[in-house]
Amino acid sequence: xxxxxxxxxxxxxxxxxxxxxxxxxxxxxxxxxxxxxxxxxxxxxxxxxxxxxxxxxxxxxxxxxxxxxxxxxxxxxxxxxxxxxxxxxxxxxxxxxxxxxxxxxxxxxxxxxxxxxxxxxxxxxxxxxxxxxxxxxxxxxxxxxxxxxxxxxxxxxxxxxxxxxxxxxxxxxxxxxxxxxxxxxxxxxxxxxxxxxxxxxxxxxxxxxxxxxxxxxxxxxxxxxxxxxxxxxxxxxxxxxxxxxxxxxxxxxxxxxxxxxxxxxxxxxxxxxxxxxxxxxxxxxxxxxxxxxxxxxxxxxxxxxxxxxxxxxxxxxxxxxxxxxxxxxxxxxxxxxxxxxxxxxxxxxxxxxxxxxxxxxxxxxxxxxxxxxxxxxxxxxxxxxxxxxxxxx
Amino acid sequence: xxxxxxxxxxxxxxxxxxxxxxxxxxxxxxxxxxxxxxxxxxxxxxxxxxxxxxxxxxxxxxxxxxxxxxxxxxxxxxxxxxxxxxxxxxxxxxxxxxxxxxxxxxxxxxxxxxxxxxxxxxxxxxxxxxxxxxxxxxxxxxxxxxxxxxxxxxxxxxxxxxxxxxxxxxxxxxxxxxxxxxxxxxxxxxxxxxxxxxxxxxxxxxxxxxxxxxxxxxxxxxxxxxxxxxxxxxxxxxxxxxxxxxxxxxxxxxxxxxxxxxxxxxxxxxxxxxxxxxxxxxxxxxxxxxxxxxxxxxxxxxxxxxxxxxxxxxxxxxxxxxxxxxxxxxxxxxxxxxxxxxxxxxxxxxxxxxxxxxxxxxxxxxxxxxxxxxxxxxxxxxxxxxxxxxxxx
Numbered sequence: 111x112x113x114x115x116x117x118x119x120x121x122x123x124x125x126x127x128x129x130x131x132x133x134x135x136x137x138x139x140x141x142x143x144x145x146x147x148x149x150x151x152x153x154x155x156x157x158x159x160x161x162x163x164x165x166x167x168x169x170x171x172x173x174x175x176x177x178x179x180x181x182x183x184x185x186x187x188x189x190x191x192x193x194x195x196x197x198x199x200x201x202x203x204x205x206x207x208x209x210x211x212x213x214x215x216x217x218x219x220x221x222x223x224x225x226x227x228x229x230x231x232x233x234x235x236x237x238x239x240x241x242x243x244x245x246x247x248x249x250x251x252x253x254x255x256x257x258x259x260x261x262x263x264x265x266x267x268x269x270x271x272x273x274x275x276x277x278x279x280x281x282x283x284x285x286x287x288x289x290x291x292x293x294x295x296x297x298x299x300x301x302x303x304x305x306x307x308x309x310x311x312x313x314x315x316x317x318x319x320x321x322x323x324x325x326x327x328x329x330x331x332x333x334x335x336x337x338x339x340x341x342x343x344x345x346x347x348x349x350x351x352x353x354x355x356x357x358x359x360x361x362x363x364x365x366x367x368x369x370x371x372x373x374x375x376x377x378x379x380x381x382x383x384x385x386x387x388x389x390x391x392x393x394x395x396x397x398x399x400x401x402x403x404x405x406x407x408x409x410x411x412x413x414x415x416x417x418x419x420x421x422x423x424x425x426x427x428x429x430x431x432x433x434x435x436x437x438x439x440x441x442x443x444x445x446x447x448x449x450x451x452x453x454x455x456x457x458x459x460x461x462x463x464x465x466x467x468x469x470x471x472x473x474x475x476x477x478x479x480x481x482x483x484x485x486x487x488x489x490x491x492x493x494x495x496x497x498x499x500x501x502x503x
Numbered sequence: 504x505x506x507x508x509x510x511x512x513x514x515x516x517x518x519x520x521x522x523x524x525x526x527x528x529x530x531x532x533x534x535x536x537x538x539x540x541x542x543x544x545x546x547x548x549x550x551x552x553x554x555x556x557x558x559x560x561x562x563x564x565x566x567x568x569x570x571x572x573x574x575x576x577x578x579x580x581x582x583x584x585x586x587x588x589x590x591x592x593x594x595x596x597x598x599x600x601x602x603x604x605x606x607x608x609x610x611x612x613x614x615x616x617x618x619x620x621x622x623x624x625x626x627x628x629x630x631x632x633x634x635x636x637x638x639x640x641x642x643x644x645x646x647x648x649x650x651x652x653x654x655x656x657x658x659x660x661x662x663x664x665x666x667x668x669x670x671x672x673x674x675x676x677x678x679x680x681x682x683x684x685x686x687x688x689x690x691x692x693x694x695x696x697x698x699x700x701x702x703x704x705x706x707x708x709x710x711x712x713x714x715x716x717x718x719x720x721x722x723x724x725x726x727x728x729x730x731x732x733x734x735x736x737x738x739x740x741x742x743x744x745x746x747x748x749x750x751x752x753x754x755x756x757x758x759x760x761x762x763x764x765x766x767x768x769x770x771x772x773x774x775x776x777x778x779x780x781x782x783x784x785x786x787x788x789x790x791x792x793x794x795x796x797x798x799x800x801x802x803x804x805x806x807x808x809x810x811x812x813x814x815x816x817x818x819x820x821x822x823x824x825x826x827x828x829x830x831x832x833x834x835x836x837x838x839x840x841x842x843x844x845x846x847x848x849x850x851x852x853x854x855x856x857x858x859x860x861x862x863x864x865x866x867x868x869x870x871x872x873x874x875x876x877x878x879x880x881x882x883x884x885x886x887x888x889x890x891x892x893x894x895x896x
Contacts, residue, residue: 164722194734241640243640328560431582431601
């Protein structure tokens with residue numbers, strides 16, 4: 111295996127980074143008259159605490175982080191996580207023995223919220239698009255009943271808006287994983303071959319990603335088919351790659367919890383006329399977005415810049431709903447490049463540009479790059495895909 | 504890399520398996536007077552539809568499966584998933600363009616539920632322990648308002664109870680991934696060494712798991728420390744493994760969506776007196792549970808059998824909340840081996856036996872095997888850990 115092309119940045123964050131995140135949240139909470147934030151999901155809790163564990167894979171136990179208006183967040187978590195949380199910057203860690211038959215943390219959470227937010231306080235929690243509550247609905251109803259003099263209000267915007275703009279340390283982690291995976295895609299001709307099962311192709315790719323320094327291949331989907339593919343979110347099927355196939359792999363690998371999210375297309379042995387033309391349209395659409403991805407541009411403008419080129423090419427439209435999005439602690443984060451998302455780009459935002467199209471019945475193509483917005487414009491985190499559809503094998 | 508020790512079973516399931524799952528659900532729905540099940544999470548939707556994608560990593564879009572009292576489930580999903588869903592046994596696939604600014608599938612879902620369950624029907628959805636709703640709370644409130652003449656009732660038990668008992672095809676997938684990872688642990692002396700960073704140890708393990716035929720290493724946590732470890736859910740820290748360390752890796756690898764979940768302990772170079780003694784206690788506790796893990800035994804009895812041995816050993820207790828659990832499409836599923844879970848073991852249940860203890864301040868140990876309950880008793884899916892703490896390196 112080739113050595114990694116780049117050295118990994120340090121893991122974790124200094125406390126100062128968490129202090130900044132907390133202060134930003136508390137400033138916004140003051141404006142929104144929110145007395146406490148209640149967080150329940152892996153990414154939100156990790157963002158404000160640094161709590162890093164794959165134990166989230168187990169759906170059995172709920173986990174809570176309460177952000178007060180002043181002072182550090184309070185962790186209200188199952189005892190099994192106390193040691194792991196104690197290594198973060200969080201000091202106030204309250205635990206219960208979970209799973210519990212009658213009260214899986216709800217009374218402890220209720221008393222913590224009362225203590226932090228007052229008996230008639232307003233509790234902000236994520237309720238809007240892209241969010242969910244990671245606790246049983248019955249337990250949330252119980253909490254609402256316990257705290258019936260308090261008001262639960264939406265705080266999705268507060269958290270999403272803050273998380274959209276990445277720090278330099280966050281960017282360094284995303285940049286590293288983008289570079290590592292770009293280096294893997296550069297060896298595509300060694301990884302993928304005609305006659306190989308797509309399951310083996312995926313496995314080769316994953317092994318190479320590990321060798322190039324990613325922590326996990328948390329997301330790997332793709333498609334392959336004669337002259338094109340028509341499914342961009344599926345696992346491999348066991349089908350053998352064949353001469354004339356177009357193969358696409360789309361991956362979200364992670365380093366220290368931060369995702370890349372991009373894909374690459376390859377023709378195996380040869381390509382028909384249509385696929386290279388579709389590829390070229392997507393390359394040009396991405397170029398158009400790259401050219402205007404400067405502070406002040408809106409996501410809707412990015413969408414229109416890409417859509418215009420796809421539209422002008424005369425190909426069919428596709429229905430993936432958007433042409434790119436934010437990324438970070440999650441594979442996809444706000445904003446969305448759609449006609450209705452008018453989020454204004456700012457320095458530090460990390461986004462994907464992801465134009466897609468349908469170039470013939472049953473033949474789709476997607477293309478994706480990851481960038482960070484700088485004062486001067488877009489900085490590519492991925493190694494730019496070649497302008498013409500590469501042929502391998 | 505050594506070749507896989509065992510051949511993988513076929514991927515997917517014949518339609519007959521989904522028909523059986525559906526019939527079982529519909530029979531229980533009839534008894535519970537539920538007119539439709541509403542499912543929103545990856546595991547529940549996959550169980551009844553076969554819908555397999557890692558696209559769940561993206562939190563942007565909600566996905567719904569509606570199970571009627573007669574006939575096949577209806578998928579209500581974002582357009583981007585239509586092709587992937589069309590390859591399952593589901594026929595009625597209703598899509599919308601997502602993300603959507605005002606109506607992200609809620610009106611389509613509401614009309615589907617009305618059509619399927621009637622205007623005053625009862626809708627069952629998972630609300631209790633171990634469940635969550637994977638859609639924005641605000642959208643769920645909107646749905647409840649749209650369907651205010653319908654009743655939403657808890658269906659956690661219906662789904663969990665059914666999913667607990669695995670079919671032979673499900674067992675073959677779990678068995679395969681348990682065998683593959685057992686074969687990897689058998690090469691521990693080649694994978695882990697004194698002076699190696701724990702990050703590299705984890706990476707070596709992941710690479711070996713891929714070489715042994717698992718699809719993904721979805722969960723890998725562990726601990727290492729001089730004479731013992733005290734954190735069983737953390738990622739590696741970059742610390743170098745040292746002579747006298749006890750190293751534990753706990754992994755949930757998957758094959759075709761099905762998990763193993765077990766760990767192994769190793770002493771590096773040498774072990775103090777305490778750790779081998781703690782290890783022996785856990786081995787004996789597991790033996791005690793293995794001996795009584797027959798149809799008719801309850802999870803509480805498994806708990807007490809293990810707890811009695813840990814207690815008699817004079818070591819400190821630990822607070823992980825339970826001593827094992829079910830597994831399958833999720834890393835942890837019901838039942839739980841606790842004093843309060845009186846689930847009766849039945850043939851086809853796949854469970855872990857996972858005793859843990861604290862043998863000195865700051866020194867924890869956990870031990871885990873995966874078994875399937877047969878008419879005649881416990882059948883090990885993992886290669887039984889050795890009775891004495893292995894020393895490597």
